[in-house]
Amino acid sequence: MNRHITLKQFRYFLAVAESDSVAAASRMLSIAQSAITKSVLELEDELGVLLFERSPKGMRLTPEGHRFLVKARRVIGAVADATRDVHPGATPLSGALTIGVTSLVAGYYLSEVFARFRRTCPEVDLKVVEDAPPFLEHLLINGELDIAIMVSNALGEPQALVAETLTRSPNRVWMAADHPLASQAEVGLAECVQHDLVVLQADRIELLMRPVWARHQLKPRTVLRTSSLEAVRSLVGVGAGLAVLPDFLYRPWTLDAEHVEVRTLRDAVPTVDVGLVWRRGSQPRAEVLEFIEVARDQSRSRRPLA
Structure with missing residues:
Protein backbone atom coordinates (compact mmCIF):
# COMPACT_ATOMS: atom_id res chain seq x y z
CA MET A 1 0.00 0.00 0.00
CA ASN A 2 1.10 3.57 -0.64
CA ARG A 3 -0.42 5.43 2.29
CA HIS A 4 1.46 8.36 3.73
CA ILE A 5 2.25 8.20 7.43
CA THR A 6 0.54 11.08 9.19
CA LEU A 7 1.33 13.10 12.30
CA LYS A 8 -1.93 11.80 13.75
CA GLN A 9 -0.59 8.25 13.48
CA PHE A 10 2.61 9.31 15.25
CA ARG A 11 0.62 10.91 18.06
CA TYR A 12 -1.72 7.95 18.47
CA PHE A 13 1.23 5.55 18.44
CA LEU A 14 3.01 7.61 21.11
CA ALA A 15 -0.08 7.68 23.31
CA VAL A 16 -0.44 3.88 23.18
CA ALA A 17 3.30 3.33 23.67
CA GLU A 18 3.42 5.59 26.72
CA SER A 19 0.26 4.23 28.35
CA ASP A 20 0.60 0.52 27.42
CA SER A 21 -3.07 0.42 26.53
CA VAL A 22 -5.46 1.51 23.79
CA ALA A 23 -8.10 2.24 26.43
CA ALA A 24 -5.72 4.49 28.40
CA ALA A 25 -4.62 6.23 25.20
CA SER A 26 -8.27 6.78 24.31
CA ARG A 27 -8.89 8.49 27.66
CA MET A 28 -5.70 10.51 27.33
CA LEU A 29 -6.57 11.83 23.86
CA SER A 30 -10.38 11.86 24.18
CA ILE A 31 -10.52 9.77 21.00
CA ALA A 32 -12.54 6.60 20.36
CA GLN A 33 -10.61 3.37 20.94
CA SER A 34 -11.58 2.13 17.49
CA ALA A 35 -9.95 5.15 15.85
CA ILE A 36 -6.70 4.60 17.73
CA THR A 37 -6.69 0.86 16.97
CA LYS A 38 -7.31 1.53 13.26
CA SER A 39 -4.55 4.14 13.16
CA VAL A 40 -1.98 1.86 14.81
CA LEU A 41 -2.86 -1.05 12.53
CA GLU A 42 -2.51 1.16 9.45
CA LEU A 43 0.84 2.41 10.72
CA GLU A 44 2.09 -1.15 11.22
CA ASP A 45 0.82 -2.06 7.76
CA GLU A 46 2.64 0.88 6.20
CA LEU A 47 5.89 0.12 8.03
CA GLY A 48 5.63 -3.63 7.44
CA VAL A 49 6.43 -4.50 11.08
CA LEU A 50 4.55 -5.21 14.29
CA LEU A 51 5.04 -2.33 16.72
CA PHE A 52 3.13 -3.91 19.61
CA GLU A 53 2.60 -7.30 21.17
CA ARG A 54 -1.10 -7.58 22.05
CA SER A 55 -2.21 -9.43 25.18
CA PRO A 56 -5.02 -9.25 27.74
CA LYS A 57 -2.58 -7.27 29.91
CA GLY A 58 -2.25 -4.51 27.32
CA MET A 59 0.04 -3.38 24.52
CA ARG A 60 3.77 -3.99 24.86
CA VAL A 79 7.36 19.60 14.23
CA ALA A 80 6.95 21.49 17.50
CA ASP A 81 10.31 23.22 16.94
CA ALA A 82 9.37 24.22 13.40
CA THR A 83 6.05 25.76 14.42
CA ARG A 84 7.25 27.63 17.50
CA ASP A 85 8.36 31.25 17.55
CA VAL A 86 8.43 31.85 13.81
CA HIS A 87 9.03 35.61 13.66
CA PRO A 88 10.66 36.92 10.45
CA GLY A 89 13.57 39.20 11.28
CA ALA A 90 13.70 38.26 14.96
CA THR A 91 17.14 38.36 16.57
CA PRO A 92 18.33 34.89 17.62
CA LEU A 93 18.89 34.43 21.33
CA SER A 94 22.50 34.41 22.50
CA GLY A 95 24.22 34.45 25.88
CA ALA A 96 24.76 31.52 28.22
CA LEU A 97 22.57 29.00 30.03
CA THR A 98 23.68 26.66 32.82
CA ILE A 99 21.43 23.67 33.52
CA GLY A 100 21.63 21.30 36.47
CA VAL A 101 20.60 17.67 36.20
CA THR A 102 20.85 14.53 38.30
CA SER A 103 22.49 11.42 36.84
CA LEU A 104 19.27 9.43 36.91
CA VAL A 105 17.15 12.05 35.18
CA ALA A 106 19.93 12.85 32.70
CA GLY A 107 19.65 9.41 31.15
CA TYR A 108 15.94 9.74 30.45
CA TYR A 109 15.09 13.42 29.92
CA LEU A 110 18.15 15.52 29.17
CA SER A 111 19.19 14.39 25.68
CA GLU A 112 15.99 15.24 23.83
CA VAL A 113 15.50 18.61 25.55
CA PHE A 114 19.19 19.44 25.09
CA ALA A 115 19.07 18.62 21.37
CA ARG A 116 15.86 20.58 20.78
CA PHE A 117 17.15 23.65 22.59
CA ARG A 118 20.37 23.49 20.58
CA ARG A 119 18.35 23.43 17.35
CA THR A 120 16.11 26.28 18.51
CA CYS A 121 18.86 28.48 20.03
CA PRO A 122 22.19 27.58 18.39
CA GLU A 123 23.81 30.85 19.54
CA VAL A 124 23.28 30.17 23.26
CA ASP A 125 26.30 28.75 25.09
CA PRO A 133 19.86 16.77 44.31
CA PRO A 134 21.07 18.55 47.48
CA PHE A 135 24.04 20.12 45.69
CA LEU A 136 21.94 21.15 42.70
CA GLU A 137 19.53 22.91 45.07
CA HIS A 138 22.51 24.65 46.69
CA LEU A 139 23.73 25.85 43.28
CA LEU A 140 20.25 27.06 42.29
CA ILE A 141 19.77 29.02 45.51
CA ASN A 142 23.23 30.60 45.12
CA GLY A 143 22.49 31.62 41.54
CA GLU A 144 25.17 29.34 40.08
CA LEU A 145 22.59 27.43 38.02
CA ASP A 146 19.87 28.98 35.91
CA ILE A 147 17.54 25.99 36.06
CA ALA A 148 17.56 22.27 36.82
CA ILE A 149 15.74 19.15 35.63
CA MET A 150 15.22 16.80 38.56
CA VAL A 151 12.69 14.93 40.69
CA SER A 152 10.54 17.90 41.67
CA ASN A 153 8.24 16.53 44.39
CA ALA A 154 11.02 15.61 46.81
CA LEU A 155 12.88 18.91 47.17
CA GLY A 156 14.89 19.57 50.29
CA GLU A 157 14.42 23.36 50.11
CA PRO A 158 10.93 23.82 48.59
CA GLN A 159 10.44 27.24 50.19
CA ALA A 160 13.45 28.61 48.27
CA LEU A 161 12.65 27.05 44.91
CA VAL A 162 9.95 27.00 42.25
CA ALA A 163 9.10 23.64 40.68
CA GLU A 164 7.10 23.03 37.51
CA THR A 165 6.21 19.41 36.87
CA LEU A 166 6.86 18.11 33.37
CA THR A 167 5.72 14.53 33.90
CA ARG A 168 4.19 12.44 36.68
CA SER A 169 5.35 8.86 36.70
CA PRO A 170 3.38 6.25 38.67
CA ASN A 171 5.26 3.71 40.75
CA ARG A 172 4.77 0.09 39.81
CA VAL A 173 6.23 -3.21 40.98
CA TRP A 174 9.07 -4.67 38.94
CA MET A 175 9.55 -8.44 39.01
CA ALA A 176 11.04 -11.35 37.09
CA ALA A 177 8.83 -12.91 34.42
CA ASP A 178 8.55 -16.14 36.44
CA HIS A 179 7.98 -14.47 39.81
CA PRO A 180 5.01 -15.87 41.81
CA LEU A 181 3.31 -12.45 41.77
CA ALA A 182 3.56 -12.18 37.97
CA SER A 183 0.30 -14.11 37.62
CA GLN A 184 -1.59 -11.15 39.15
CA ALA A 185 -2.64 -7.99 37.31
CA GLU A 186 -2.29 -5.91 40.49
CA VAL A 187 -0.10 -6.32 43.55
CA GLY A 188 -0.57 -4.97 47.05
CA LEU A 189 2.17 -3.53 49.25
CA ALA A 190 1.47 -6.23 51.85
CA GLU A 191 2.26 -8.85 49.20
CA CYS A 192 5.47 -7.05 48.23
CA VAL A 193 6.92 -7.22 51.75
CA GLN A 194 6.61 -11.01 51.70
CA HIS A 195 9.48 -10.97 49.20
CA ASP A 196 12.94 -9.39 49.17
CA LEU A 197 13.15 -5.88 47.72
CA VAL A 198 15.92 -4.23 45.73
CA VAL A 199 15.98 -0.50 46.53
CA LEU A 200 17.28 2.24 44.25
CA GLN A 201 19.05 4.97 46.21
CA ALA A 202 19.02 7.81 43.73
CA ASP A 203 17.27 11.16 43.31
CA ARG A 204 15.38 10.75 46.62
CA ILE A 205 13.09 8.14 45.08
CA GLU A 206 13.47 5.97 48.17
CA LEU A 207 12.41 8.92 50.36
CA LEU A 208 9.03 9.09 48.61
CA MET A 209 8.32 5.46 49.50
CA ARG A 210 9.40 5.49 53.17
CA PRO A 211 6.27 7.19 54.52
CA VAL A 212 4.12 4.86 52.41
CA TRP A 213 5.59 1.76 54.03
CA ALA A 214 5.26 3.41 57.45
CA ARG A 215 1.63 4.40 56.85
CA HIS A 216 0.78 0.79 56.04
CA GLN A 217 2.87 -0.41 58.99
CA LEU A 218 5.00 -2.55 56.71
CA LYS A 219 8.73 -3.27 56.92
CA PRO A 220 10.24 -4.34 53.60
CA ARG A 221 13.02 -6.92 53.55
CA THR A 222 15.75 -5.17 51.59
CA VAL A 223 18.30 -7.42 49.90
CA LEU A 224 20.31 -4.50 48.43
CA ARG A 225 20.35 -0.72 48.34
CA THR A 226 22.20 0.62 45.31
CA SER A 227 22.59 3.78 43.26
CA SER A 228 22.88 1.69 40.09
CA LEU A 229 19.65 1.34 38.13
CA GLU A 230 21.18 -1.42 36.00
CA ALA A 231 22.03 -3.36 39.16
CA VAL A 232 18.39 -3.09 40.27
CA ARG A 233 17.12 -4.18 36.87
CA SER A 234 19.53 -7.12 36.67
CA LEU A 235 18.74 -8.40 40.16
CA VAL A 236 15.02 -8.11 39.55
CA GLY A 237 15.40 -9.86 36.19
CA VAL A 238 17.05 -12.93 37.75
CA GLY A 239 14.45 -13.12 40.52
CA ALA A 240 16.59 -11.86 43.41
CA GLY A 241 13.90 -9.45 44.51
CA LEU A 242 11.14 -7.01 43.66
CA ALA A 243 11.52 -3.27 43.12
CA VAL A 244 9.00 -0.44 43.41
CA LEU A 245 10.04 2.19 40.90
CA PRO A 246 8.54 4.87 38.62
CA ASP A 247 7.51 4.05 35.09
CA PHE A 248 9.93 6.48 33.44
CA LEU A 249 12.81 4.22 34.50
CA TYR A 250 11.24 1.00 33.24
CA ARG A 251 12.83 -0.97 30.43
CA PRO A 252 11.67 -4.54 29.77
CA TRP A 253 15.10 -6.14 29.29
CA THR A 254 18.21 -6.38 31.45
CA LEU A 255 21.74 -6.22 30.05
CA ASP A 256 21.75 -10.04 30.22
CA ALA A 257 18.49 -10.24 28.23
CA GLU A 258 16.38 -11.22 31.24
CA HIS A 259 12.82 -9.95 31.00
CA VAL A 260 11.44 -7.64 33.68
CA GLU A 261 7.67 -7.53 34.20
CA VAL A 262 5.75 -4.67 35.83
CA ARG A 263 2.50 -4.78 37.77
CA THR A 264 0.22 -2.00 38.98
CA GLY A 275 10.21 18.81 36.44
CA LEU A 276 11.99 22.11 36.09
CA VAL A 277 13.31 23.79 39.23
CA TRP A 278 14.62 27.33 39.61
CA ARG A 279 15.25 29.84 42.37
CA ARG A 280 12.17 31.50 43.84
CA GLY A 281 12.10 35.25 43.27
CA SER A 282 14.56 35.23 40.36
CA GLN A 283 13.70 36.95 37.09
CA PRO A 284 14.51 34.36 34.39
CA ARG A 285 16.41 35.71 31.41
CA ALA A 286 15.15 35.18 27.86
CA GLU A 287 17.37 32.11 27.40
CA VAL A 288 15.91 30.51 30.53
CA LEU A 289 12.33 31.25 29.47
CA GLU A 290 13.03 29.73 26.06
CA PHE A 291 14.46 26.59 27.68
CA ILE A 292 11.33 26.30 29.83
CA GLU A 293 9.14 26.49 26.72
CA VAL A 294 11.21 23.87 24.90
CA ALA A 295 11.00 21.55 27.92
CA ARG A 296 7.23 22.06 28.10
CA ASP A 297 6.87 21.21 24.40
CA GLN A 298 9.02 18.12 24.84
CA SER A 299 6.93 17.00 27.79
CA ARG A 300 3.71 17.39 25.80
CA SER A 301 5.16 15.32 22.94
CA ARG A 302 6.09 12.50 25.34
CA ARG A 303 3.07 12.12 27.58
CA PRO A 304 0.35 14.39 28.95
CA LEU A 305 0.19 14.84 32.72
CA ALA A 306 -2.40 12.74 34.50
Missing part, protein backbone atom coordinates in the same frame (compact mmCIF):
# COMPACT_ATOMS: atom_id res chain seq x y z
CA LEU A 61 6.26 -2.55 22.40
CA THR A 62 8.19 -5.01 20.25
CA PRO A 63 11.90 -4.39 19.63
CA GLU A 64 10.88 -2.70 16.35
CA GLY A 65 8.33 -0.67 18.31
CA HIS A 66 11.02 0.56 20.72
CA ARG A 67 13.17 1.70 17.81
CA PHE A 68 10.23 3.44 16.16
CA LEU A 69 9.32 5.13 19.47
CA VAL A 70 12.64 7.00 19.48
CA LYS A 71 12.08 8.19 15.91
CA ALA A 72 8.44 9.15 16.54
CA ARG A 73 9.43 11.35 19.47
CA ARG A 74 12.00 13.06 17.30
CA VAL A 75 9.43 13.70 14.57
CA ILE A 76 6.90 15.22 16.97
CA GLY A 77 9.65 17.27 18.58
CA ALA A 78 10.88 18.57 15.21
CA LEU A 126 24.79 25.75 26.88
CA LYS A 127 26.48 24.15 29.89
CA VAL A 128 25.20 21.17 31.90
CA VAL A 129 26.19 20.39 35.50
CA GLU A 130 25.42 16.91 36.84
CA ASP A 131 25.27 16.35 40.58
CA ALA A 132 23.16 15.01 43.45
CA LEU A 265 0.13 -1.32 42.70
CA ARG A 266 -3.24 -1.85 44.33
CA ASP A 267 -2.44 0.66 47.08
CA ALA A 268 -2.18 4.42 46.61
CA VAL A 269 1.45 5.47 46.18
CA PRO A 270 2.78 8.95 45.32
CA THR A 271 3.96 9.55 41.78
CA VAL A 272 7.56 10.48 41.06
CA ASP A 273 7.43 13.88 39.38
CA VAL A 274 10.19 15.11 37.10
